[in-house]
Amino acid sequence: MTYPAGTPTRPLRLIWLQSGGCGGCTLSLLGQQEPDLVTALRAAHVEVLWHPSLSEATGAEARAILDAAADGTQPVDILCLEGSVIHGPNGTGGFHLMAGTGRPMRDMIGAIAAHATHIIAVGSCAAFGGITAGGGNAVEAGGLAYNGTRAGGLLGAGFRARGGLPVINIAGCPIHPGWFVDTILQLAGGTLSAADLDEWERPLAYTSQLVHHGCARNEYYEFKASAEELGDLGCMMENLGCKGTQARADCNTRAWNGSGSCLTGGYPCINCTAPGFEEPGHSFSATPKISGIPIGLPTDMPKAWFVALASLSKAATPRRLKENAARPTPAILPRDRRKEGA
Amino acid sequence: MSEKPSRLILGPFNRVEGDLEVRLDIAGDHVEGARVTSPLYRGFEAMLVGRPAADALTYAPRICGICSVSQSVAAARALAGVRPAGLERRLPPANGQHAINLVHAVENIADHITHFYLFFMPDFARATYAGEPWHEAAAGRFTALKGSAATQILPARAGLMNMMGVLAGKWPHTLSIQPGGSTRAITRAEQARLRLMLAGFRSFCENTLFAAPLEAVAAISSREALYDWAQGRGGDFAHFLKIAQRLDLARSGVTRLRHIAFGAYAGGDGPLFPRGMFDAGIGAAGPLPIGAITEDVSHAWYAGEGGAPRHAAPTPDMSNPDAYSWCKAPRLGGNVAEVGALSRQLVAGHPLLRDYVARDGASVEARVVARVIEVALVVMAMEHWIAAIDPAAPFQDTRPRLDTGDAMGLTEAARGSLGHWLRLDGGRISHYQIIAPTTWNFSPRDAQGVPGPLEQALVGAPIRAGETEPVSVQHIVRSFDPCMVCTVH
Ligand code: SF4
Numbered sequence A: 001m002t003y004p005a006g007t008p009t010r011p012l013r014l015i016w017l018q019s020g021g022c023g024g025c026t027l028s029l030l031g032q033q034e035p036d037l038v039t040a041l042r043a044a045h046v047e048v049l050w051h052p053s054l055s056e057a058t059g060a061e062a063r064a065i066l067d068a069a070a071d072g073t074q075p076v077d078i079l080c081l082e083g084s085v086i087h088g089p090n091g092t093g094g095f096h097l098m099a100g101t102g103r104p105m106r107d108m109i110g111a112i113a114a115h116a117t118h119i120i121a122v123g124s125c126a127a128f129g130g131i132t133a134g135g136g137n138a139v140e141a142g143g144l145a146y147n148g149t150r151a152g153g154l155l156g157a158g159f160r161a162r163g164g165l166p167v168i169n170i171a172g173c174p175i176h177p178g179w180f181v182d183t184i185l186q187l188a189g190g191t192l193s194a195a196d197l198d199e200w201e202r203p204l205a206y207t208s209q210l211v212h213h214g215c216a217r218n219e220y221y222e223f224k225a226s227a228e229e230l231g232d233l234g235c236m237m238e239n240l241g242c243k244g245t246q247a248r249a250d251c252n253t254r255a256w257n258g259s260g261s262c263l264t265g266g267y268p269c270i271n272c273t274a275p276g277f278e279e280p281g282h283s284f285s286a287t288p289k290i291s292g293i294p295i296g297l298p299t300d301m302p303k304a305w306f307v308a309l310a311s312l313s314k315a316a317t318p319r320r321l322k323e324n325a326a327r328p329t330p331a332i333l334p335r336d337r338r339k340e341g342a
Numbered sequence B: 001m002s003e004k005p006s007r008l009i010l011g012p013f014n015r016v017e018g019d020l021e022v023r024l025d026i027a028g029d030h031v032e033g034a035r036v037t038s039p040l041y042r043g044f045e046a047m048l049v050g051r052p053a054a055d056a057l058t059y060a061p062r063i064c065g066i067c068s069v070s071q072s073v074a075a076a077r078a079l080a081g082v083r084p085a086g087l088e089r090r091l092p093p094a095n096g097q098h099a100i101n102l103v104h105a106v107e108n109i110a111d112h113i114t115h116f117y118l119f120f121m122p123d124f125a126r127a128t129y130a131g132e133p134w135h136e137a138a139a140g141r142f143t144a145l146k147g148s149a150a151t152q153i154l155p156a157r158a159g160l161m162n163m164m165g166v167l168a169g170k171w172p173h174t175l176s177i178q179p180g181g182s183t184r185a186i187t188r189a190e191q192a193r194l195r196l197m198l199a200g201f202r203s204f205c206e207n208t209l210f211a212a213p214l215e216a217v218a219a220i221s222s223r224e225a226l227y228d229w230a231q232g233r234g235g236d237f238a239h240f241l242k243i244a245q246r247l248d249l250a251r252s253g254v255t256r257l258r259h260i261a262f263g264a265y266a267g268g269d270g271p272l273f274p275r276g277m278f279d280a281g282i283g284a285a286g287p288l289p290i291g292a293i294t295e296d297v298s299h300a301w302y303a304g305e306g307g308a309p310r311h312a313a314p315t316p317d318m319s320n321p322d323a324y325s326w327c328k329a330p331r332l333g334g335n336v337a338e339v340g341a342l343s344r345q346l347v348a349g350h351p352l353l354r355d356y357v358a359r360d361g362a363s364v365e366a367r368v369v370a371r372v373i374e375v376a377l378v379v380m381a382m383e384h385w386i387a388a389i390d391p392a393a394p395f396q397d398t399r400p401r402l403d404t405g406d407a408m409g410l411t412e413a414a415r416g417s418l419g420h421w422l423r424l425d426g427g428r429i430s431h432y433q434i435i436a437p438t439t440w441n442f443s444p445r446d447a448q449g450v451p452g453p454l455e456q457a458l459v460g461a462p463i464r465a466g467e468t469e470p471v472s473v474q475h476i477v478r479s480f481d482p483c484m485v486c487t488v489h
């Protein structure tokens, strides 16, 4: 289904469901600014048929809306799922029964998905299983179209929504409000195609760059001037587990909460937009190393080159960066040498 | 409707955080009994076992997206509490404490106004009230997503949350809160900017929420004085009070239980809101015996023994025929206890809330009033914490900590007392138990058959003619500001 760019002929009807998650993507979305979420939804011509945190309809009224969507009598243009699909225990779905129905929530998700024009997995849980799939995944959590890195999920590998697109995975833990708003505006304008999605069907609008891009610590990175403790100013790749050089998201060029990012907050990127981020195989804020060299180097750089360049740049590290890297506040500031005594 | 059903199942119960089902036994025109079900289990306590200690700081906030900082604070305190017997707890440096308090306060205040505007007030716009003289104004202001309040509250909330960008990098799920303080040092310029952001929020409160200075609101000391204050006043709080008086919400959803608080916003001279217990039955306050806290699983889907969270770790099991929820039943010395903003203010001795409860017990109105009053109290405290930051001094103590031992981390989320109990063995987590605020408030029956606070509060709730989703039940449930993802975790 396409619309003339920018002008849908009628509101896009959106249903939002939550399953095995924390509600954090909704709460993050409420932080949408300039303009606010209600105005952004209006701008995208989106009409919210039901959202568990925001709608008036409750109980039987809400069930009526969802039942009509599930049997196809109520058209749904956009189905959003927040939180993972829960299959446990033993494949029964009993760990999440839909309130008021006694039936596994995944049945309702699957039924509405069969009729929806577009489907958005909101957050890494709905996309891949996410944190809910951590620690051995006793609850058998998975995503809509993936279980971790394996294609499949609730809807099956190769699934296409009525509108022709695969499940759109706005992965992140949680999502940035801008990632969602960008996506629905593009859907409303009819301009979102499969070419606008990356290999995990994440919108390229936010995954066409690495978290590393625009990181305020890039100067430290260049000279391998490293932070030693969380809160230090230096680059966090060498000691503190930072995955910014592999993680795909625009966190350092599109601010969180007005001005922040994980990196400006003083802690590493844990690659929360990627499948399987919940089980890095090591402590999140430590870098595993083999004979002093971090494993998990930037993916698109030959290891030998990295090691050679690193030792070269380390030898050339300006004193300012060397002194400041392992401190929470700078000891040496940049100076203009034309000023006498500088 | 002539023949009313004797059973009513309400769900999905929306505009609460997470999944909730409420089953009611109806007698004539009122509720006779209630059973509250939390239908989602994720298993964070089990997930954490075996992980490196610091992973608790990545996992715990992800228990909940509405109070992720509270979960962080509890986890960081628990990790910081692992220490040799008899040795003093090492407090983070003052800056770290102020930074954590600010981050925590931003979240709690955002919670309070999100609850008031987006979760609670929209019920007054419901069609069942169409005949009431106040309905048109309430619907215009508070209808979900469409009322005039929505496009005012959202920018104000987002503006407040911008303090998170400076103080914590990212919200929800920040990693800035550590056992030794905060990872984010604040510069003088940022300190000034934080002051500006908070000033923006104060002005929203004083123009839109209260139509009065915060100081004046915080000083109101009795229910009569509050009603007088609201007379002829604009602002959404007075709007609520006028509707609440018409509907007699000060006598709706009543409990007379023990109220507990774990202490909120640490400081050199003790917390801003103290730890303690207040018995609403007898109107007296006293110390809180933390060691008397246990969890009962007689009516929850778990196998194994309940007991003290320090030792017990029941595992999920759906075969118990008496069970009807994933929520366990926390008890204090075997007794039911209520938690939340009202409990905090009762323990702290706020005269207005003590007056409310002395007259009619804990009620829908008292719970909402406590929450809104707390917005005023905490914003004023935040101004002091910002001023007290010394950008030249450290924000955290990064000395290594012990990697074996037991500890608990206690704090207050917006909706009440939150505790984490853990054990570390050689740097790895070997035991982790969480008791969340809504676990107390929405607990199922215990082995003695005693219902939890919400189940008690619902008894007697009136049902208007023809109602299938009784609006009184909606008010009572939401007055607790439940968070269901925390409840079961
Ligand atoms: S801290 Fe991470 S994102 Fe920033 S420069 Fe270093 S590797 Fe890149």
Ligand code: SF4
Pocket: A172, A173, A211, A247, A248, A249, A251, A261, A262, A263, A268, A269, A270, A271, A272, A273, B170
């Ligand atoms: S910086 Fe990394 S961990 Fe942080 S939000 Fe962005 S992608 Fe996720």
